[in-house]
Amino acid sequence: MTTLGYAILGLLSREDLSGYDLKQRMAGRVGYFWSAKHSQIYPELARLEDGGYVKHSVVEQRERPDKKVYEITAEGLDALKEWVIQPPVPRPTRDELTLKTYSVWLADEEKAAQLFREEKLRHEEQLAHYEELRAWMEGEWREELTSTNSPEFASYATLRRGISYEREYAEWCRWMADSIARGEPSEKREKGG
Amino acid sequence: MTTLGYAILGLLSREDLSGYDLKQRMAGRVGYFWSAKHSQIYPELARLEDGGYVKHSVVEQRERPDKKVYEITAEGLDALKEWVIQPPVPRPTRDELTLKTYSVWLADEEKAAQLFREEKLRHEEQLAHYEELRAWMEGEWREELTSTNSPEFASYATLRRGISYEREYAEWCRWMADSIARGEPSEKREKGG
DNA sequence: ACTCTTTATGTATATCCTGACATATGGTAC
DNA sequence: GTACCATATGTCAGGATATACATAAAGAGT
Numbered sequence: 001m002t003t004l005g006y007a008i009l010g011l012l013s014r015e016d017l018s019g020y021d022l023k024q025r026m027a028g029r030v031g032y033f034w035s036a037k038h039s040q041i042y043p044e045l046a047r048l049e050d051g052g053y054v055k056h057s058v059v060e061q062r063e064r065p066d067k068k069v070y071e072i073t074a075e076g077l078d079a080l081k082e083w084v085i086q087p088p089v090p091r092p093t094r095d096e097l098t099l100k101t102y103s104v105w106l107a108d109e110e111k112a113a114q115l116f117r118e119e120k121l122r123h124e125e126q127l128a129h130y131e132e133l134r135a136w137m138e139g140e141w142r143e144e145l146t147s148t149n150s151p152e153f154a155s156y157a158t159l160r161r162g163i164s165y166e167r168e169y170a171e172w173c174r175w176m177a178d179s180i181a182r183g184e185p186s187e188k189r190e191k192g193g
Numbered sequence: 194m195t196t197l198g199y200a201i202l203g204l205l206s207r208e209d210l211s212g213y214d215l216k217q218r219m220a221g222r223v224g225y226f227w228s229a230k231h232s233q234i235y236p237e238l239a240r241l242e243d244g245g246y247v248k249h250s251v252v253e254q255r256e257r258p259d260k261k262v263y264e265i266t267a268e269g270l271d272a273l274k275e276w277v278i279q280p281p282v283p284r285p286t287r288d289e290l291t292l293k294t295y296s297v298w299l300a301d302e303e304k305a306a307q308l309f310r311e312e313k314l315r316h317e318e319q320l321a322h323y324e325e326l327r328a329w330m331e332g333e334w335r336e337e338l339t340s341t342n343s344p345e346f347a348s349y350a351t352l353r354r355g356i357s358y359e360r361e362y363a364e365w366c367r368w369m370a371d372s373i374a375r376g377e378p379s380e381k382r383e384k385g386g
Numbered sequence: 387a388c389t390c391t392t393t394a395t396g397t398a399t400a401t402c403c404t405g406a407c408a409t410a411t412g413g414t415a416c
Numbered sequence: 417g418t419a420c421c422a423t424a425t426g427t428c429a430g431g432a433t434a435t436a437c438a439t440a441a442a443g444a445g446t
Contacts, residue, residue: 002402003289010296020424033291040403042426065411065424077299084296085304087311088289096196096281098226098354103203103277105347106270111278118280148373154298156378161291161365168361172354179350180341195432213394233433235396258394258441 001079004044005053007034009080012054012072014151019045020067029155032162045070053079101176113180120173127166134159194272197237198246200227202273205247205265207344212238213260225355238263246272294369306373313366320359327352 011017011025022045023038025031036044048054053076056068072080097119104112137156138145144152178186204210204218215238216231218224229237241247246269249261265273290312297305330349331338337345371379 003287003292004402006296007292010292013296013299018424019426023424030292030295031285033286033288033295035285035287037404038425039405039427061411061423063412064422067424080296081299081301084293084300085308087308088293091287091289092224092228093226094196094228094284095226095354096284098351099196099200099203099223100277100281101351101354102223102226102347103199103206103273104350105342105344106206106274107277108274109341115278115280146377148302148376148378149298151298153372153378154295157297157369157372158291158294160368161288161294164361164365168357172357175353176350179346183341184339185341185346185349197432211394212396216394229432230434231395232397232435254393254441256442257392260394 001051001053001083002044003034004036004040005048006080006083007036008041008044008048009053009072009076012070013077013080016069016071018059018067018069022070033158048076052076104176104180109180109183113177116173116177116180120170120177123166123170123173127163127170130159130163130166134163194244194246194276195237196227197229197233198241199273199276200229201234201237201241202246202265202269205263206270206273209262209264211252211260211262215263226351241269245269297369297373302373302376306370309366309370309373313363313370316359316363316366320356320363323352323356323359327356 007026007030008022011022011030017025019038019042022041023036026035026037026041045054045056049056049070052073054070054072056070058066059069060066100115134156137152137159141152141156144150145156147153175186200219200223201215204215204223210218212231212235215234216229219228219230219234238247238249242249242263245266247263247265249263251259252262253259293308327349330345330352334345334349337343338349340346368379
């Protein structure tokens with residue numbers, strides 16, 4: 001089983017979905033921490049069905065093409081539950097901006113500072129989007145969030161990861177941009193100073 | 194040109210290295226944010242040489258096999274300088290632990306809490322390692338760190354990224370472990386409370 | 387002698403993933 | 417009518433990456 005397979009099972013454990021639906025979920029939501037194109041999803045669904053982890057039924061639609069709606073099987077749910085508590089296989093982190101940073105001493109200072117200002121903005125925009133979602137969740141899911149075995153808590157928990165990740169990244173970009181603009185590392189202002 | 198190609202150029206811009214040396218650097222140091230196996234490095238070096246970005250000379254050694262030592266060319270350095278200031282191509286983040294978190298509501302609570310406690314430890318260990326390096330750099334490179342166009346500053350800047358990343362990740366793991374152990378989300382204690 | 391480790395350089399196979407190609411239904415805009 | 421868009425499902429070619437296979441020099445340990 002591939003990680004993508006478990007990503008799909010994770011979505012199907014919450015609701016029945018077509019391949020197209022899964023593609024949409026992978027673009028937003030779950031896609032913030034695991035994504036795939038439809039060219040990967042359709043073959044993976046076939047493999048999951050071969051393995052007995054999911055099954056599908058064809059749903060005829062008017063005004064739209066027919067679709068295959070997939071649901072998770074008992075075997076699929078068991079496999080997912082088992083996978084969740086296994087330590088993740090350590091993957092090497094690949095961060096292109098940090099790699100560029102390693103060679104930033106060679107770069108034109110003004111252009112380099114601009115690069116980090118732009119990346120700071122990108123992460124701040126993503127952060128703002130996450131914060132909106134968070135406010136919505138904390139309002140809408142007040143009850144569900146009191147228990148860690150609700151899917152709402154799980155969604156909220158991943159969102160919190162996204163928020164602290166983007167906040168941290170934006171803050172580092174700010175430090176980089178400031179340092180380059182001054183020509184020397186700026187003081188630590190992380191905790192407000 | 195691939196990102197790995199620029200990673201190699203970034204290393205060669207600092208010192209001449211053999212394929213084997215590059216492999217070592219990719220295991221530690223640079224490998225914290227970009228890594229590759231030797232099976233990828235050797236072919237990439239050949240492509241870089243084809244493109245005129247690097248050239249090599251054979252160095253005969255006693256008591257060891259001969260080696261090919263690569264150095265970056267003027268064209269390679271130009272390409273690297275240009276690449277550094279270009280915005281990175283946005284790659285989808287793939288974080289298996291966060292993906293597991295999305296399905297954590299299905300998991301056995303005790304085992305899930307244990308998972309996050311273990312991951313917290315892993316990130317704290319990495320953080321401790323980075324903090325050691327940071328202390329060493331701030332002592333050893335006092336002079337070099339006053340200027341952002343020194344390779345030492347570039348190394349220091351990437352290290353700071355690693356530090357805040359690990360600190361943030363460990364803190365989130367703590368929040369997860371605590372929340373699951375209590376059966377409900379724990380209060381925000383991020384800023385000390 | 388034999389094995390193991392480090393240095394040193396490669397190739398081969400398989401998988402993951404992206405981008406492009408391909409097809410079909412039916413609505414909306416011009 | 418025609419072009420375009422959203423829905424819907426697939427295939428294919430190529431590049432990136434990991435794991436394993438393969439070879440070789442020389443020291444260290446048994």
